[in-house]
Amino acid sequence: MKLELNANVQDIRQFPFDKKYDVILAIQSLVFMKKSEFKTIISKIKESLNVGGVTMVSSFTTADASYTQFAQKREPVEEDTFYSEGSKQYWNFLEKDELKNYFADEKFKILSYEEFTKEDNPHEGTPYPHQHGIARIAVELIK
Numbered sequence: 001m002k003l004e005l006n007a008n009v010q011d012i013r014q015f016p017f018d019k020k021y022d023v024i025l026a027i028q029s030l031v032f033m034k035k036s037e038f039k040t041i042i043s044k045i046k047e048s049l050n051v052g053g054v055t056m057v058s059s060f061t062t063a064d065a066s067y068t069q070f071a072q073k074r075e076p077v078e079e080d081t082f083y084s085e086g087s088k089q090y091w092n093f094l095e096k097d098e099l100k101n102y103f104a105d106e107k108f109k110i111l112s113y114e115e116f117t118k119e120d121n122p123h124e125g126t127p128y129p130h131q132h133g134i135a136r137i138a139v140e141l142i143k
């Protein structure tokens, strides 16, 4: 089978969402914006699936160690959103069940949903062992 691939690198907030897709993946990439922008992108993803199409989304939750660190140091700029001077971007965090609730609609079938914490090794930006809080979902548009 010959597949044609169009690759495009851009800020998802500027992406036109003017087509329908069979698969939309947003894996740990919608963290870095305000919660209001996150919600807008989720709405656009929901509107941009073909029937039978699947989206997978994962993002940090308020159980993430960085949420606690932000919350101890500063006020949120909006709902569960902080501005990071270090990375010069916003970070937003999901509340319990929040990601699942965005797809609580009879048109969507939730294929899997998990919220969990996971230890991470030191890496660039966080040079010590730390805990991530993650919510992830796979959803199919069924009608």
Ligand SMILES: C[S@@+](CC[C@H](N)C(=O)[O-])C[C@H]1O[C@@H](n2cnc3c(N)ncnc32)[C@H](O)[C@@H]1O
Pocket (backbone or CB within 6 Å): 010, 011, 012, 013, 026, 027, 028, 029, 030, 032, 033
């Ligand atoms: C933690 S990495 C995850 C990369 C990959 N999805 C993975 O799971 O390994 C976050 C990615 O989100 C991208 N990203 C951050 N803000 C974005 C935005 N506004 N629009 C599109 N991509 C963005 C970054 O460029 C980076 O590649």
